[in-house]
Amino acid sequence: MTCAELLIRLLRDTYDVDTVFGIPGVHTIELYRGLEGGNGHDHQGSGIRHVTPRHEQGAGFMADGYARTTGKPGVCFIITGPGMTNIATAMGQALADSVPMLVISSVNRRDTLGRGQGRLHELPGQRELMAGVSRFSHTLLDPNGLGEVLARAFAVFDGARPGPVHIEIPIDLFDAPVSEPVSTRRTALAKAAPAPAALEQALDWLVDAKRPLVLLGGGCVDAPDAARRLVESLDAPTVTTINAKGLLGRDHPLDLGANASLPAVRELAHEADVVLAIGTELGETDYDVVFDDGFTLDGRLIRIDLDPEQLARNQHADLALVADAASSLEALAAGCDQRLGGERLSRDGRKRTHDALSALALADDPAFRPYVPLFDTLRESLPGAILVGDSCATTYAANHLVSQDAPRRFFNASTGYGTLGYGLPAAMGASLGQPDLPVVALVGDGGVMFTLTELACAVEERLPVIVLLWHNQGYEEIRRFMDNAGVTRLGVDIQAPDFQTLAAGFGCAATRVGNPAGLARAIAHRPEDGPMLIEIDATAWNAAVA
Known part of the structure; x- marks a missing residue:
């Protein structure tokens, strides 16, 4: 057995990998020796489906979308040098949002590393470069160490704060013989549970609080039932961040949504005597998207996170617990049930939430009003759809307006790293991960040009x-910032292509609409076995819904 063959075997049999994203290159041909029969809809042979994007950045975004919808790491096979610099942006987004991603790459022969000989795809310090956008980056120098380094990667995914892991394999090792591993069993990792004494202290503060507030981040998505039980027991208004959207279910009476940057929710935060923050970094793009440092917490702050370093960032914690978010939610919910005898506290939580949302009046806000009929149409035409957003106007509106019925059904690139080009390929990854659910990519005419070529892959994969x-x-957003700063517009009024013609060239169904009725008709006539591009003329739409 060669190193490359062992890699495929371990991914498939030990780590349950069923999909790999990658573009074959001269340096990675040996990786494909074990993938026969895994292409497209033919899952015979290796049992691993190989998806070929049109750019390595697309591969990374697809892996990201796949991981967010399934909870499993997205896996990529990437060539040396340019392949790695191309995927670095996608890894940066995944790192910022704690998305598990395994990037297996080639690197030049061991005897040439660091010698600067101008070899094909040679990138000096490739591992060091990728270390900046990964939880760790490792160069495999002994083929018999492959099992161990893969185990390390999945230990990060299963037991620590997840994110991308990069493993590079010198091209002279792919066909090197390897010994049969001592064990091919996956290590079962139990994530860190909250310390009992600290948990009791947290419960004391929460039960005795007069005006509690709960902040739930993307780390909580695997415990929706416990999250609901806890906030209902505490009768606590709850901020669910962008990556936690859907955690409490659709339109829950205690859910403030991802509106922590807006005045009425900030007032609740300012007034809260005890704040519980779980699985959230309390970062700028969730709590201060207006960039004025106005999100302040004056009450006692309890923070729970799997990453101890995270507990020391952004907001000072009065009580910090290093623990898994899901197990902590379960423990807190159970503790509340025990202390309260199954009863629920009554502290005007629903009224406070209702009053705050009424004060925001998002549906009547001129900044959001045009998008209300858009998301109403999507909800009526595509119930249960996963919404995947680029950094664009519809995504920014959706962050505030959209409520989902379950977690892992709304995510986008406006958080953390804030890249462009994410929406289309990440939606493709989501569709591969959850083929039974409709998927919508929210994109703009600017950002979609970064990865529009992935339409070819979407058509190919049906x-x-x-x-x-x-x-x-x-x-549009940059135009607005330039106008507000008194800077003459430059580089923002760009010429767009004919998207209908481009889509047709890829073999993708396409249409143009200008009002909600047209959008509903277009969705009703979408193909069942391929993508559809629906272009919304923003000027016509705004006039139609005014």
Whole structure:
């Protein structure tokens, strides 16, 4: 057995990998020797489906979307040098949002590393470069160490704060013979549970609080039932961040949504005497997207996170617990049930939540009003759909307006790293991960150009993704920032292509709409076995819904 053959075997049999994203290159041919029969809809042979994006950045975004919807790591096979610099942006987004991603790459022969000989794809310090966008980056120098380094990677995914892991294999090791591993069993990791004494202290503060507030982040997505039980027992208004959307279910009476940057929710935060923050980094793009440092917590702050370093960032914690978010939610919910005898506290939590949302009046806000009928149409036409957003106008509105019925059904690139080009390929990964659910990519005419070529892959893989393209003639958000700063517009009023013609060239169904009725008709006539691009003329839409 060669090193490459062992890699495929371990991924498939030990780590339950069923999909790999990658573009074959001269340096990675040996990786494909074991993948025969895994292409497209033919799952015979290796049992691993190989998806070929049109750019390595697309591969990374697809792996990201797959991971967010399934909870399993997205896996990529990437060539040396340019392949790695191409995927670095996607890894940066995944790192910022704690998304598990395994990037297996080639690197030049061991005897040439660091010698600067101008070898094909040579990238000096490739491992060091990728270490900046990964939980760890490792160069495999002994083929018999492959099992151990893979075990390390999945230990990060299963038991620590997840994120990308990069393993590079010198090209002279792919066909090197390896010994049969001592064990091919996956290590069963139990995530860290909250310390009992600290848990009791947290419960004391929460039960005795007069005006509690709960902040739930993306780390909580695997415990929706416990999250609901806890906040209902505490009768506590709850912020669910962008990556936690759907955690409490659709339109829960205690859910403030991802509106921590807006005045009425900030007032609740300021007034809270005890704040519980679980699985959230309390970062800028969730709590201060207006960039004024106005999110302040004056009450006691309890923080729970799997990463101890995270507990020392952004907001000072009065009580910090290093623990898994899901197990902590379960323990806190059970502790409340025990202390309260199954009863629920009554502290006007529902009223406080209702009053705050009424004060925000998001549906009547001129900044959001045009998008209300858009998301109403999507909800009526595509119940249960996964919404995947690029950094674009519709995504920014969805962050505030959209409520989902379950977690892992809403995510986008406006958080953390904030890249462009994410929406389309990440939606494709989501469709591969959850083929029984409709998937919508929210994209703009600017950002979609970064990865529009992935339409070819979507057609090839017959992925029924709806690409909802909001066409507002350029980079609207940056135009607004330039105008507010008194800077003359430059580089933002860009010329767009004919998206209908481009989509047709890829073999993708496409149409153009300008009002909610047209959008509903387009969705009703979408193909079942391939993508559809629906281009919304923003000017016509805004006039129609005014």
